[in-house]
Amino acid sequence: MPGTSAPGAPPAAGLAPSQRALAPDLARGVMLLVIAVVHAHIFRLIQTPEGGYTLSGTLDVVVTGAVTLFAENRGYPMFAALFGYGLTQVYLRRTAEGREWPWVRRLLRRRGRWLVAIGLAHVTFIYYGDIISVYGLVALLFAGTLRYTDRRLLAHAFTWLAVGSLVYTLFNSSALNSAAQGEGAYPAEATALTDLLIRLFSWPFTTPLLVIITVFPFMIGAWAARRRLLEEPERHRDLLRRVAGIGIPLAVLGGVPYALVTTELWDAGTLAEAAAFWTHVVTGYAGGFGYAALIALIAVRIGTSPGPVTRALAATGQRSMTCYLLQSVAWAVLFSPYALGLAGRMSDTAAVATGVGVWLATVVLADLMRRAGVRGPAEAALRRLTYGRPARETAPIAR
Template sequence: MSSPPTSAHPGAAPVTLARRSLAPDLARGFMLLVIATVHAHMFRQMSTGGGETFALTGTLDTAVTAFMMMFAESRGYPMFAALFGYGLAQILLRRTAEGHGTTWVRSLVRRRGRWLMVIGFLHTLLLFYGDIIGVYGLIALVFAGLLRASDRRLLAHGFAWMSVGSLLYAAAMTAALSGGDPQQQSAAELTPLTDMLMRLGSWPVMLVLMTLVSVFPFTVGVWAARRRLLEEPERHLALLRRVALVGIPVAALGGLPRALVAVQVWPSDFAPSFAAGWLHVLSGYAGGFGYAALIALVAVRIGARRGPVVQALAATGQRSMTCYLLQSVAWVVLFLPYTLDLARSLSDAAAVLVGAAVWLATVVLADLMRRAGLRGPAEAFLRRRTYGPPARTADAAPR
C-alpha cells in the first residue's frame, strides 16, 4: 500500500457526475418530494400554535393528513441517512482501492463532516430549525471509525442506537407536541431576529434528537454499500423486492396509529401518543429502506433509457443538498409570519400541494443546471472544502 498523500487533493478527486449510478440519485431526487410535502404540511400545523392540531376542515384534509402520517412523515429522513452512509462507505472503498491508508480516509471523512456541520449550523441560523445536514456531519465525525468495522459490529451498533434512540426521540417529540410550544403560540409576534434566536437555541436539541434516530439507517447504508446494492441492483433483485414488498406496507401499518391520533380518532394523551409515535419512528425505518429498494428496482427497469423526466430527477438527486436548502428558502418566503404567512390561510391538502410545487421548481432548476454543466452550489462548496481545488483534467474539470 502506498503512503497516503499529505493533502486531500492529489489522487482523491470525487466521482464525476457522468459516472454516478442512477439509483442513489433517483432516490434522492424523489425523496426530496417526500421531505418537501412533509415540511409544508408541518408548517401548516405549526401555524395554529396548537401542538398536534391540523386543519382537518373536511374529508380531503383528513385523508391527506392520514396519508402523510402513514407514507411520508419520518419516512424520508431514514432513507437519506442510509444514502449518506452508503456514500461514505463508497468513499472508503474507492480511496483504499487507490492505495490511501485507512487513517487518511477517516481524516477525509471527518473533514467532510466538519464542513457539513458548518453548513447545517448556518442553515439553522438563517433559514430552518429542522436541519438534517448538521446531523450527518456529526455522524461523520463521531462514527467514521465504523466504516471499517465488521458487519456484525456495524449492525450491532446500529440496532443498539435504534432501540434506545427511537424511544428517546418518541418520548421527546410526544412531550413537545402534547404540551404545545409557547413559542409557537406567539408566532404572530415573531420577527426575523427573534425567529433566528429561537432557531439557534433549538439547534443543539434537534441535532441530538435527529442523530439518535439517524445512526441506525446510516449503518444499514454502510452495510448496503459493501454489497453494492444500489450500484449493481440487477445482482440483488430478490433482496430488493423483499425489502420493498415488506418495508412499505410495514411503514403504512406502523404509521396508522399515529395517523389516527393526528386526525383525532384516537386520544392524544401522552401514553397512547407516545406508543403511536414510537411505532411511527420504528416503522419509518422500514419505509425508508422500502422506498430505496423500490427506486432501485425502477432504476433497473429504466436501464440506459433515460428520458427527460428521469434525467431531471437524477439531476435533482445529484444536487440534493442545494435543492434541500432551496426548499428552506421557500418556506421562509411563503410560510413565516413576517413574510407571506400563507400557512394560516391554507388547508392541510393545499399545504401539501404547495410543498409539491416547491419541489417541482427545484427539479426544473436542477435540470437547468444539468443542461448548463453546473454542479449545485452547495455540492461544489462541500466538494472543494473536502477535496481541495479540482484537478484540471478532461475528466474532472467542470464545464
C-alpha cells in the same frame, strides 16, 4: 514525500456525474418530494397562530393521514441511509486506491466538519429543522464504524435503533403535548429576529435527537454500500424485492395508529399516543429502506436509457443539498409570519400542494443546471472544501 502522490495516483476527488449510478441519485430526487411535503405540512402546524390549527374538512383528514402513513418519518430514514451509503463509497474508493486509514479518516472528518458548518449557517440564516449539520456530526462521530465487520456494524446499528427510537419518542411526545396545548406554536407577531433566536436556541436540543435516530439508517446504508445494492441492483433483485415488499406495507400498517391520532379520529391518552408514535418511527425505517429498494428496482427497469423525467429526477438527486436548501428558502418566504405568512391562511391540503409545487420547481431548476453542465452550488462548494487543491490534499499511496 508527504503531501505528494505516487506516480499515476488518481486524484482525490468525487465521481464525475457520468460515472454515477442511477439508483442513488434517482432515490434522492424522489425522496426530496417526501421531504418537501412533510416540511410544508409541519410549517402549516408550527407557524399557525396559537390555537389556530384545525383540520378543516374531510379532504384535510385524508391528506394528513396520507402524509403520516407514507411520508412522515419515512423519507428521512432513507436519506440517512443514502448518506451512510455515500460516505462508505468514499471510504471504499479511497482504500481501494491504497490510501491508508488515517488519511481516509481525515478526509471523512473534514467533510463532516464542513457539513456541520454549512448546517449551522443554514440554521442561522434560513431554517430551524436542519439535517445537514446532523449528517456532519454523524460523520465526525461514527466514521470509524465504516471499518467494522458486518456483524459488529449491524449489532451497533440495532442497538441504536432500540435506544434512539425510545429516547426520540420520549422527547417528541412531550413536544406533541405542548403543541397540542398551543405552547409550541409560533407567535403571530414573530419577527425575523425572534425567529433567528428560536432557531439558534432550539438547535442544541433538536440536533442530538436527530443524531440518535440517524445512526441506525446510516449504518444500514454503510452495510448496503459494501454489497453495492444500489450501484448494481440487477445483481440483488431478490433482496430488493423482499425489502420493498415487506418494508413499505409494514410502514403503512405501523403508521395507522399514529395516523388516527394526527387526523383527530382517535383521542388517545398520553401513553397510547407515545406507543403509537414509537411504532410509527420504528416501522418508518422499514418504509424508508423499502422506498430505496423499490426505486433501485425501477432503475433496473429503466436501464441505460433514462427518459427526460428520469434524467430530471436524477439531476435533482445529484444536487440534493442545493435543492434541500432551496426548499428551506421557499418555506421561509412562504410561511414565515414576517414574510408572506401563508401558514395561518392555508389548509393542510393547500400546504401539501405547496410542498409539491416547491419540489417541482427544484426539479426544473436542477434539470436546467444539468443541461447547462453546472453542478449544484452547494455540492461544488462541499467538494472543494473537502478535497481542496489537489497538490495540497493528495497523499502518498500505500504500496
